[in-house]
Amino acid sequence: MAKITLDGLRHSYVPDPQSEADYALKRMDLEWKDGGAYALLGPSGCGKSTLLNIISGLLNPSEGRVLFDERDVTREPPDRRNIAQVFQFPVIYDTMTVYDNLAFPLRNRGVPASRVDARVTEIAEMLELGDRLRTRASGLGPDDKQKISMGRGLVRDDVNVIMFDEPLTVIDPAQKWKLRSKLKELHQKIEVTMIYVTHDQTEALTFADQVVVMQDGEVVQIGTPVDLFECPRHTFVGHFIGSPGMNILPCDVHGQRVEFQGITVPTAGFPEVPDGATAEIGVRPEFVSITEDGGIPAVVRKAADIGRHIVVEAMAGDVPVSAVIDGDAPEAGSEVRLRFDPAHTRVYADGWLVTREGAI
Amino acid sequence: MRTQNQRAWFFVLPVLVLVAFNALVPLMTVVNYSVQETFGDNRFFWHGLGWFEDVLRSERFHAALGRQVLFTFTILIIEVPLGVAIALTMPRKGFWVPVCLVLMSLPLLIPWNVVGAMWNIFTLPDIGLLGYFLNNVLGIDYNMTQSPVAAWVTVIVMDVWHWTSLVVLLAYAGLISIPEAYYQAAKIDAASNWAIFRYIQLPKMKRVLTIAILLRFMDSFNIYTEPFVLTGGGPGNSTTFLSIDLVKVALGQFDLGPAAAMSLIYFAFTLLVSWLFYTIMTKDEQ
Numbered sequence: 278m279a280k281i282t283l284d285g286l287r288h289s290y291v292p293d294p295q296s297e298a299d300y301a302l303k304r305m306d307l308e309w310k311d312g313g314a315y316a317l318l319g320p321s322g323c324g325k326s327t328l329l330n331i332i333s334g335l336l337n338p339s340e341g342r343v344l345f346d347e348r349d350v351t352r353e354p355p356d357r358r359n360i361a362q363v364f365q366f367p368v369i370y371d372t373m374t375v376y377d378n379l380a381f382p383l384r385n386r387g388v389p390a391s392r393v394d395a396r397v398t399e400i401a402e403m404l405e406l407g408d409r410l411r412t413r414a415s416g417l418g419p420d421d422k423q424k425i426s427m428g429r430g431l432v433r434d435d436v437n438v439i440m441f442d443e444p445l446t447v448i449d450p451a452q453k454w455k456l457r458s459k460l461k462e463l464h465q466k467i468e469v470t471m472i473y474v475t476h477d478q479t480e481a482l483t484f485a486d487q488v489v490v491m492q493d494g495e496v497v498q499i500g501t502p503v504d505l506f507e508c509p510r511h512t513f514v515g516h517f518i519g520s521p522g523m524n525i526l527p528c529d530v531h532g533q534r535v536e537f538q539g540i541t542v543p544t545a546g547f548p549e550v551p552d553g554a555t556a557e558i559g560v561r562p563e564f565v566s567i568t569e570d571g572g573i574p575a576v577v578r579k580a581a582d583i584g585r586h587i588v589v590e591a592m593a594g595d596v597p598v599s600a601v602i603d604g605d606a607p608e609a610g611s612e613v614r615l616r617f618d619p620a621h622t623r624v625y626a627d628g629w630l631v632t633r634e635g636a637i
Numbered sequence: 638m639r640t641q642n643q644r645a646w647f648f649v650l651p652v653l654v655l656v657a658f659n660a661l662v663p664l665m666t667v668v669n670y671s672v673q674e675t676f677g678d679n680r681f682f683w684h685g686l687g688w689f690e691d692v693l694r695s696e697r698f699h700a701a702l703g704r705q706v707l708f709t710f711t712i713l714i715i716e717v718p719l720g721v722a723i724a725l726t727m728p729r730k731g732f733w734v735p736v737c738l739v740l741m742s743l744p745l746l747i748p749w750n751v752v753g754a755m756w757n758i759f760t761l762p763d764i765g766l767l768g769y770f771l772n773n774v775l776g777i778d779y780n781m782t783q784s785p786v787a788a789w790v791t792v793i794v795m796d797v798w799h800w801t802s803l804v805v806l807l808a809y810a811g812l813i814s815i816p817e818a819y820y821q822a823a824k825i826d827a828a829s830n831w832a833i834f835r836y837i838q839l840p841k842m843k844r845v846l847t848i849a850i851l852l853r854f855m856d857s858f859n860i861y862t863e864p865f866v867l868t869g870g871g872p873g874n875s876t877t878f879l880s881i882d883l884v885k886v887a888l889g890q891f892d893l894g895p896a897a898a899m900s901l902i903y904f905a906f907t908l909l910v911s912w913l914f915y916t917i918m919t920k921d922e923q
Binding site: 333335354355356360361362364365366368370371372373381382385386426429430 | 822
């Protein structure tokens with residue numbers, strides 16, 4: 278087990294990168310604490326798999342270093358780094374039994390047979406595979422196969438980090454839930470650093486203590502699930518996390534006064550918008566309410582009952598605004614007034630948060 | 638109540654007719670010959686299973702079958718491992734992939750009798766490039782029209798040259814279909830190159846290799862054109878394989894009855910071995 282440090286890391290698949298756009302992974306400095314549960318969240322093609330492969334050693338970064346504790350492992354091959362990786366599709370050795378599959382990484386490293394047996398039995402019990410150790414792995418279902426892939430990482434008690442590259446893609450929804458809780462349970466039991474790559478916010482938010490949100494090869498925010506929800510650092514985070522995502526509304530900023538549709542909107546802290554930047558208001562639908570007076574006039578386009586809440590889509594002028602409210606659903610076409618909770622209304626300039634927190 | 642609809646049979650009819658005319662009817666004429674004797678004049682007499690007994694007891698048939706089995710066995714033993722080995726060394730992406738694929742395909746595109754003629758000339762001791770080189774440069778006494786060993790070596794080398802590519806292409810197709818994640822997982826599991834071959838590549842190639850072996854078995858077991866053009870079955874009878882012998886009986890001696898019986902036994906043998914092999918190889922895929 279180890280702390281993982283990414284020091285000035287940058288990667289390009291182009292041999293001679295000219296501009297920033299050539300980099301699949303923009304420069305990043307990151308530190309992953311020993312024994313933490315991390316999720317790498319982002320849409321397809323945002324560079325999260327690239328980052329994962331750099332940490333595991335399947336890919337050499339163009340620039341920067343990867344440190345496990347204080348040891349520089351940037352140029353070391355995967356088998357010397359003592360890491361484990363679980364892939365999108367279950368990787369099993371078809372001709373071997375479940376037992377041999379789990380024993381494979383240990384036997385390759387010359388671990389004595391008695392030790393192999395003890396570890397395999399222990400891990401198989403943990404994964405609920407104990408009764409199928411002697412069956413051939415190729416006949417199992419995708420969820421059991423994926424458990425074997427995980428097991429091959431877990432049997433080695435000296436692994437620095439276990440990485441999961443969208444491991445639940447091929448698992449059906451009912452099993453997904455089970456495997457996810459299993460994973461969480463395993464993490465608490467063996468306390469090894471885990472990095473979980475996904476584009477599914479539910480998976481990321483339920484698994485991880487810390488979520489790293491990536492977009493276009495760049496880390497846009499690192500934080501707990503609550504941070505990401507309540508205080509997105511970037512409109513992308515607001516939009517990507519939450520359902521429906523954060524409202525991102527065009528606005529005018531006059532000094533410290535923020536106007537939306539010609540109406541002054543109180544915000545959390547002072548906006549500091551640089552000259553020439555595009556300013557936007559970000560407010561989550563959960564913090565938009567319908568009031569009797571004041572607020573912003575809007576026309577309800579539709580209201581959907583999603584069980585415990587009602588999602589209202591309204592048009593403030595020509596800008597759509599979503600709100601999540603309790604109580605009765607307003608009728609489509611009716612005129613309402615919307616109020617933004619000032620503590621959760623922030624200003625973003627060119628996508629990045631610019632409200633300085635403090636007294637209003 | 639289930640409604641029965643017999644109309645589907647009509648849709649199968651065209652296929653039945655097609656199969657009947659290209660397989661069943663010709664085969665039946667052979668069956669017809671195999672159970673009759675003729676003294677010319679287009680008059681036939683019932684002969685029962687007599688021809689079959691004769692063929693199965695004939696030493697000439699045993700010898701041809703023995704040569705045939707030895708030939709097929711030898712080329713399989715050489716072509717399959719060699720084909721897999723070449724496929725493993727071929728690049729998986731980049732500029733050289735199409736180059737390799739085209740080079741590999743070339744021997745497969747040459748007409749079979751041309752292959753025989755090519756190798757015949759190639760190995761002539763006085764003017765053939767290989768024959769001249771072996772005899773006059775290396776000083777090896779090599780003449781396949783006189784030495785059975787030289788004839789056998791030439792036939793086998795020719796077949797390996799002609800057909801290993803088929804195994805290569807099939808094995809290569811199997812190899813490139815293995816997802817990258819398997820190799821990455823193996824790397825992380827610290828697997829040796831041999832372990833990667835034994836536990837990933839070979840199992841993943843099993844299906845294509847089954848097909849490759851089956852095709853090579855059938856083709857080599859029925860081989861005719863190339864050895865006929867190359868050696869004509871000689872010297873003596875040393876390279877007279879089953880099909881060459883069959884043609885000698887049927888068209889050389891015009892013994893239609895024994896030739897027909899021999900054809901059917903030959904056919905049954907090929908079918909049986911192919912079926913057995915395929916069944917055993919796919920047994921545990923359920």
